[in-house]
Amino acid sequence: MIISWNVRGINNSGKCNEVSSRLNRIHPDIVILVETCVKPHKAAEVRNKFGRMWSFKDNYADHNNGRIWVMWKEAKFNLQVVRSSSQYMHCCVTHLNGDMYMYLTAIYAMNTLEQRKNLWHDIEGLHASISGPWALMGDFNNVLHAQDRIGGNMVTENEYRDLEKMLEITDLHEKDSSGGYYTWTNNQANGVIYSRIDHVFGNLSWLQQHVDFNLQIMNSGVSDHSLLCLRKQEDRRPSRTPFKFQNVITNVLGFQESVRDNWNNPITGATAMCRLWKKLKRLQPVVKSLSRTFQGISRELIKARDQLNVVQ
Structure with a gap:
């Protein structure tokens, strides 16, 4: 199971505990957390709160805020960062026996169209070196269709044209999802806006490999972004739990x-x-x-x- 979540900051203890608690309930194998807002010298302290089963990679070398964290359980996979920037981390995920599992690119796109054009260009460059299943997952900060926003300004073609062109060049396709459609809201009582800016894209090899996986748009919890959860449809955890001292x-x-x-x-x-x-x-x-x-x-x-x- 892989999840992606823009947590909107986990630099305070209360929010970090809520995020950790939710991960413990979902039991993912790989986690992409973006916009953690944790300074480099505080990273180890915050990560300790998630438990010892997690290994971490980040992009602090590309941005002083470490905009992207990738967490995974070493008991199940090996993960190596192949390339990174301030807007993405491109990883190779393998089974413990060394067999290739997939390429996974964690995304946290910048706010402006011009900055995101650099990201689309980088993804096109990654595509040229890919041989095997490949998925991109995270906060693209970009709508893909005219109907991907309710409220605020109307979506114009200029907003999604470059993203659409990049997907065509790289032959990437959006993964079908269940649950809510919109992944972000401004949480305003007046002038509320909903938009779909968090996505999962994959190449044909990855989509065929994960045809029995379901992408669920889950509630946002302590963030204003929905949690994206990719897991096998039959993946269910027993509801019975052992006694726990409170x-x-x-x-x-x-x-x-x-x-x-x-x-x-x-x-x-x-x-x-x-x-x-x-x-x-x-x-x-x-x-x-x-x-x-x-x-x-x-x-x-x-x-x-x-x-x-x-x-x-």
Whole structure:
């Protein structure tokens, strides 16, 4: 599974935790995060909050804000950056056995048409060196069709002509999607604008290889951009999850007494570690019983996030 998300900054702890929490629920293998707004000397500190399973590449060498981060799980893939600029990171993704999987180009286009023309020219240059499946994914900051914006100024041909020409030269095609159509909104009560500027494009080889993959436009969460999620249609995670200790349980009336009485009860065991393990096993049903008041708290948190999204 591959996802792309313009997070609109994760330099504050609260937003970073929300982004990390959402990634943990989706379980992607490769993640493209753009507009992280994290300075180079803060990058390691922020990345540690995502967990140790992730490896990272970025384009700080091309732009001092490191506009693009690519994250992947080394337990599943190898990823190498072939070329990069301030607007893209072109990567080669291989299986752990060394077999080619795909070329993946992470995109975060600049704001002006003239700056984006440089990106289209660079993509044409990449096309000349591609042999195999190739996908481009991210925030192109550009509509592709006249109907790709509601509100604001009407879309003119001048806005999408260069992008359209580049796609024709490189023989790239947009991946069909489900879910919402528009991927960005200005979140204004008056003068609201919706537009489709986040895309996934692929060459014929990649589209054929991923014919059983579905591109879902998911809700924006803590950003003003939708999350793009590319995954196999049958890729489903079991809903049942193991018991998880919630800190709020410690505030339950009688928690301290119940834990102390259970823990102080003598137990046999050959070694200290064995006795510790047995005590923890014995304590688990006690804590589970005290946790019933907060059963389903994770689902309630997800529901609250959905309600926040509706309000936004």
